[in-house]
Amino acid sequence: MSSPFTNPAGRAPDQAQAYVKSILELLGDGDPLEVQSRTANELRSLVSGLSPERLDRPEKPGKWSIGQVVRHLADSELVCAWRLRLVIAQDRPAITGYDQDAWAARLGGSYPDAAAAIAVFETVRRANLGLLRSLSPADWERVGMHVERGAESVRLMARLYAGHDLVHLRQIRRILEADG
16 A cells, blocks of 8 residues: 555545645644745755765655655645645636656756755745735635645645645655665
């Protein structure tokens, strides 16, 4: 059985709900904006001093490398930026899913190295946090319709992205520990 934290495109609704539940349980009572505000520094700290070969070595066959995780976080933050703005500006828009494995396989070249991916992540994250901090109480409750998971408010999206950060920071730590 795969981890509930895996998120392939086209999940069955029950798998999508298990993913959401796992992410939210990992976040717990944590403040999503506080968690999100720390992620770039934590990423930078975790990858500091790692060689390009180490960054690109997969955890095991069929699993992502640390470099792929970092690039995924940068891509995911770009997706988050679009989704937040879509839901805040429009009434109940459709929120499309995306195939994160295809993005990892086909778009990795858009970042020359982990530092570049972290810089993109940090810049877009700063803009997203600025947007979230500017919202009215009503804006936090605006809803988009995720094609795989159903209705998602801005509040839920913020919590999901914070939990997503925690999942991938934990993944990087696990890869580093396994490798010594």
